[in-house]
Amino acid sequence: MVDLTVTALDPPSGNRIRYELGSGNWASGWVPRLAGGGELLLAERDRIDVLLLGDGFKSESDFRQKLDQWIEAFFEVEVYQQLRGAFRIRALYTQSVQPATKDRGSYYGVAMGADGVVRDPKWWNLADDLGIAFRRRLWDSINAFGDMNLRQYPDDVEDSKVIHNPLSGLYSHLVVMMLVKTPGSSTGMTRRVEFGPNEARGLNVGFGENSLHEFGHAFAYLEDEYIQERGVPPEGRDANPAIPSVYNISNLSFEKHVDRVPWLHVSPWGLTHRQAAGNEPSPIVGWLWRGGEQEFGVWHSEYQCLMNGKHQNYAYTPNGDDPTFGEPPSDCDRVFVGGADLRWRHPPTYCLWCQEIVVIRTLEKTGVLATPHDDPSIDVRGRxxxxxxxxxxxxxxxxxxxxxxxxxxxxxxxxxxxxxxDDMCQLKQLDGTYLRLDTSPLYQVFDAAPVVTAASEPPDDGEELLVVTA
Ligand SMILES: [Zn+2]
Structure with a gap:
C-alpha cells in the first residue's frame, strides 16, 4: 500500500515548517528483491534523500497543496511506486514575502523570466551577493533536518558526456526539488549547484513546478528526449561510451548500429520478440526515435516518455506540415497544465529504457549491485x-x-x-481520425552491425559489408 500522507513536523503557525511525505513507505529503508521476492533492508548510508523546497510561497497552505500534488504524481509513476522504500522524501516550507521573479525578492531568490527559470547567466553558481545567499539558504535548508545522506561520488569518476551532468564530487544520495511560485511561466530546469571553492561539491537541484521531468534529470541523470531546436546537429557528442557502465549509460543513443544501441533488448528484436502480420500496426517500441536535445545523429527509444516534451519536437513528421504546427487541437486541454504542454509525458510514464535506467541508478545508489569482490576503482566497478x-x-x-x-x-x-x-491528441487530424504512428517517419530500425573482417583481408572495394544479425 502506497502512503501518500504529508505530515508536518513543526507547528503550522511558523514560517519555517518541516514535513515528511509518505513516511510509511520509507520509515525503514528498503528495496524489493527483484529475484525471489521479499525486501532488502537498506543501511542508513544507502538511503536516498529527496528534499522538496518552495520558493515564492507566501502561505503554508499553498505550499502544502503543492506537496500533496507532488507525492501523488510521483507515485503515479510505476517505477517510483515499486521502489518507494528507497526514497526518504521530506519537505521544508519557508515563507517568502513575494513570488519568485526577475527581481529575486523571494526567499531563495530563484531568478524567473518570461520563459520560466532563467538559464543565462548561471545565477545559481555566481559569486555575487544573490548567488552566495541562494547557496547559503539552500544549504541551511538541507541542514534543517540534521540527517541528510551527504555521500558524494569520488572526484576521479570518469566523465560521461551522454548523461545529464558530471558525477565527480556530486552528492549521490541527495536531490533537491525547488518548487517555484511565480506569476508567469514556471518552465523548469535542473542544474548542478556548486558549493565550496576548494573542492568539487555539486548538488543536483530541479527547479520549476512540473518537477517529475526534472526529477528524471536530477536523480537518474536522464537526458531530454525532445528536439530543443530543429535542424541542429549534436555538439561534441557523436558516440556512445566505448564500454557501458552503470555510471555512463544514457537514455539517448548517438549510434544506430544494432550492436551499439543500449536498448536493443527493448526493441521488437529484443527480449520480447514481436512482429505484425498483414495490415496490423507494426511494433514500434524500442526502435530509433529521432532526436534528443538535437535533431540529427541522436535517438531515443520510444514515442512518449516523461523525458520527452514539446519544444520544437515533431508530432508525426519532419516532412511538410506536421500537426505540431499551428494551434493545438482543443482535445488537448487536459494535457496542458499550468501553461505547460505535457503531451509526450501523459500519463506520467517513462519509456521502458528510461524505466530500466531508473532501476539501475536506484540499485547502484542503494548498494544492491555491490559484491565483496568489487574493484576499488569506481570506473571498473561501474563496468x-x-x-x-x-x-x-x-x-x-x-x-x-x-x-x-x-x-x-x-x-x-x-x-x-x-x-x-487526450494523451495522444497531437496525432488527431481535422476529420477526427488519428495519424498512424507506425507509418511515421520519426523512427527507423537499427542499422546492421559492420562485419568484422580479418586485418589481413580488408575488403578491397572500399565498401562497408553489412549483415543482418537479428
Ligand atoms: Zn525515456
Missing part, C-alpha cells in the same frame, strides 16, 4: 556492475516489473491512439 546487470539482473527486473506486459501495453497505446484520445 563490472553493468555487465552483471545485463547477464543476470536484467532478467529478474524483466520479470519483477513484468516488462513484457508493459511493452505490450505501450504497443497497444501507439497502435490505437483513439483509446487514449
Amino acid at each position: 563490472d556492475w553493468y555487465r552483471t546487470w545485463v547477464a543476470e539482473g536484467r532478467g529478474n527486473y524483466w520479470e519483477f516489473f513484468d516488462v513484457a506486459a508493459r511493452i505490450g501495453q505501450h504497443e497497444v497505446w501507439y497502435a490505437n491512439p483513439s483509446v487514449r484520445a
Whole structure:
C-alpha cells in the first residue's frame, strides 16, 4: 500500500515548517528483491534523500497543496511506486514575502523570466551577493533536518558526456526539488549547484513546478528526449561510451548500429520478440526515435516518455506540415497544465529504457549491485556492475516489473491512439481520425552491425559489408 500522507513536523503557525511525505513507505529503508521476492533492508548510508523546497510561497497552505500534488504524481509513476522504500522524501516550507521573479525578492531568490527559470547567466553558481545567499539558504535548508545522506561520488569518476551532468564530487544520495511560485511561466530546469571553492561539491537541484521531468534529470541523470531546436546537429557528442557502465549509460543513443544501441533488448528484436502480420500496426517500441536535445545523429527509444516534451519536437513528421504546427487541437486541454504542454509525458510514464535506467541508478545508489569482490576503482566497478546487470539482473527486473506486459501495453497505446484520445491528441487530424504512428517517419530500425573482417583481408572495394544479425 502506497502512503501518500504529508505530515508536518513543526507547528503550522511558523514560517519555517518541516514535513515528511509518505513516511510509511520509507520509515525503514528498503528495496524489493527483484529475484525471489521479499525486501532488502537498506543501511542508513544507502538511503536516498529527496528534499522538496518552495520558493515564492507566501502561505503554508499553498505550499502544502503543492506537496500533496507532488507525492501523488510521483507515485503515479510505476517505477517510483515499486521502489518507494528507497526514497526518504521530506519537505521544508519557508515563507517568502513575494513570488519568485526577475527581481529575486523571494526567499531563495530563484531568478524567473518570461520563459520560466532563467538559464543565462548561471545565477545559481555566481559569486555575487544573490548567488552566495541562494547557496547559503539552500544549504541551511538541507541542514534543517540534521540527517541528510551527504555521500558524494569520488572526484576521479570518469566523465560521461551522454548523461545529464558530471558525477565527480556530486552528492549521490541527495536531490533537491525547488518548487517555484511565480506569476508567469514556471518552465523548469535542473542544474548542478556548486558549493565550496576548494573542492568539487555539486548538488543536483530541479527547479520549476512540473518537477517529475526534472526529477528524471536530477536523480537518474536522464537526458531530454525532445528536439530543443530543429535542424541542429549534436555538439561534441557523436558516440556512445566505448564500454557501458552503470555510471555512463544514457537514455539517448548517438549510434544506430544494432550492436551499439543500449536498448536493443527493448526493441521488437529484443527480449520480447514481436512482429505484425498483414495490415496490423507494426511494433514500434524500442526502435530509433529521432532526436534528443538535437535533431540529427541522436535517438531515443520510444514515442512518449516523461523525458520527452514539446519544444520544437515533431508530432508525426519532419516532412511538410506536421500537426505540431499551428494551434493545438482543443482535445488537448487536459494535457496542458499550468501553461505547460505535457503531451509526450501523459500519463506520467517513462519509456521502458528510461524505466530500466531508473532501476539501475536506484540499485547502484542503494548498494544492491555491490559484491565483496568489487574493484576499488569506481570506473571498473561501474563496468563490472553493468555487465552483471545485463547477464543476470536484467532478467529478474524483466520479470519483477513484468516488462513484457508493459511493452505490450505501450504497443497497444501507439497502435490505437483513439483509446487514449487526450494523451495522444497531437496525432488527431481535422476529420477526427488519428495519424498512424507506425507509418511515421520519426523512427527507423537499427542499422546492421559492420562485419568484422580479418586485418589481413580488408575488403578491397572500399565498401562497408553489412549483415543482418537479428
Ligand atoms: Zn525515456
